[in-house]
Amino acid sequence: MRHISIILLASLVLLGNLLTGCGDSPGPSSPTTITSSFESGSIGKTVKTSNAVWELTIADDNNNATLPASWRSWWYVRMDNAITDSPTTFTLKNSGWLYYYLPIYSYDQKTWHRFDESEVTRNEGGELVVRKQFAQPTVWIARFYPYTFTDLELYLRRIAGNPFLEIQIPEYSQNGRPLYLLKLTDPNSPVAAKKRVFIHARTHPAETPPSFLLEGLINSLLSGSSDAATLLATTEFYIFPMHNVDGVIAGTYRSTPQSENLEVMWYLDTTDPLNLRADAPHEVKVIQQYAKRLMTDSGPPVVVALNLHASNSEPDIRTFFFPHFGALEQGYSATQAALWNSQLRFIDLLATRYGDDLLEPPPADGGAGFANNPFPETWWWTNFQDQVMAMTIEMTYGRAGFAPRWITPDDTRQLGSALLLAIGDYNNGSVPAVKTARKTADGVPGRQLLYPAWYPPNAADELKY
Ligand SMILES: [Zn+2]
Structure with a gap:
């Protein structure tokens, strides 16, 4: 009996190893x-x-x-x-x-x-x-910290039920996934005294930093702080947290499963540019129609529209922006210069809240080229000019101002908290304490790049195309 037991025991151990692969x-x-x-x-x-x-x-x-x-x-x-x-x-x-x-x-x-x-x-x-x-x-x-559709739904489950949050599903994606819209405001404060802020993220599915930013922004807004109470009482936030949800699930980088780059498919209807052409992709129409409704209903208009992205760049490139146009003395019209000045004031307010050394200086001239391309900002500009401060923010994946260490999701959540405060500052007309340096034609003086030989300072960052 004893002999048989030992053989049986040895066989079970062997079987266990085979089954578990240990x-x-x-x-x-x-x-x-x-x-x-x-x-x-x-x-x-x-x-x-x-x-x-x-x-x-x-x-x-x-x-x-x-x-x-x-x-x-x-x-x-x-x-x-x-x-x-x-x-x-x-x-x-x-x-x-x-x-x-x-x-x-x-x-x-x-x-x-x-x-x-x-x-x-x-x-x-x-x-x-x-x-x-x-x-x-x-x-x-x-390649970088993932943030999946499941992560988004887990996050929404955590914050659901908050009295200042309404989770809507205005439409579904081409593959039938919910396109979530988060409305955040204090429903007990009078609407007439509020300003509207519109944010969308993850148009490019693999650009995950915007999702961490949004968690930081929303967590701060729902934190119960006095700053949050003021913002909720004076603002309606409308946030599409995952524009290209099908691409996120599929694991694409820039496109939908149909290979559409939604960032450049805001095809304006030339007879009425408030609308899009029939061939604009479904997910673009969903966001545009929601924004159009906010601009044409009886409520307050949108004054800030942010389009959140992340850019492949040299490791020491920090968060940066795509402001448009330039100053009057550079030959821009009064309305173009007004939009430019609003964008630079916003960037300086964010630099004041987040840290001037954690943002790239804006360009000396934003250019007018965007107006001929089908970007979301083109729709805002064509229809509402300088009345809406519409701008793309590009986060980065590298050391991003935190050298020698590399950026983490919590750093990006901090950027979201700072962005929230900067939105409040912008909407109440604050003058920035920090005036961020402007980029010159020669680049950025004093910038230390980690691997300049591999990625020359004047090489392009990833652009919106
Ligand atoms: Zn992008």
């Missing part, structure tokens, strides 16, 4: 694998030399090879049966952006870590090479 190091029965088959996941071809050596090719959105190379940036994978007793190396191929950055990783999709600068190098082809010994066999790895 053991000191994976054997041939548990090869390392990489997948992106989960929400917001994305990768193209993967080539495995051994369990420890991989090549990962960044995918085109929807595997559509006709899309521009600059649209290839986002990737998000899960590695299973990763080896834990020696380093794994993977090379990221095919990126549309040849600059240095630190990806992030997590063992549970909740707590995320940046790779260390000692673990991330570039090869002679400019490709990122990551080498790290992982502590656990399952690891999620991504």
Whole structure:
């Protein structure tokens, strides 16, 4: 009996190891694998030399090879049966952006870590090479901190029921997902005394920093502070937190699953530019029609419209803006200069609240080119001129003013808190305490770039196209 028991025990241990794949190091029965088959996941071809050596090719959105190379940036994978007793190396191929950055990783999709600068190098082809010994066999790895549709719904569940918040679903996406709209105001304060603020985010699905910003902004607004009470009593906030929800779920970088770049498809109807042409994508029409209603109903008009993005840039580029036009003395009209001055006042108010050294200086001249392109700001400008301070804000993914460390989601939530206060300052006519330096034609004096040889100071940041 005793003899049989020992054999039985040994067999059970062996069976257990086979079933769970545990053991000191994976054997041939548990090869390392990489997948992106989960929400917001994305990768193209993967080539495995051994369990420890991989090549990962960044995918085109929807595997559509006709899309521009600059649209290839986002990737998000899960590695299973990763080896834990020696380093794994993977090379990221095919990126549309040849600059240095630190990806992030997590063992549970909740707590995320940046790779260390000692673990991330570039090869002679400019490709990122990551080498790290992982502590656990399952690891999620991504270009930047993910923020999925599920994350948004979990967040909404946490704040739902607050008396100052109304969660609406004005429409559904092309794939039938809710396009949430958050209205935040004090319903007991008179509407006539309020100003309206309109914000939308995640038009480009993989640009996740705006979602962290919105959490910071909304948390501050619902914090019960006296600043929040004043803002809620005097403002109606309308926020579309996830414009391109289908792309977020699919794991695309810039487009919908139909390869539409919603940022540049605000096709104005030339006979009545308050409306869009029939061929504008559904999600664009939903936002435009909501904004149109806010501008034409009996309530107060929108005075601030913010369009939230994040830009692939050299690691030390900080949050920046796309203000339009310029000063009277630069040859702009009085109305154009009025919009320009409003935008610069807003930027300076944000610099006062967040930190002048955490924002890029605005350009010396914003230009008028946007007015000929189908951006959201073009719709606002064409219909309402300087009455609406409509502007794009671009967050960045790198050190972003926090050098030597790299930016975190909490830093971006802080930006959201500061942005909220700056909106209040702007709406009550405050004069900024900080006057931010303006960029000159020669660039930004004194800027220290981490890798200037790899990303020259005058190289373009990612633009809205
Ligand atoms: Zn963008």
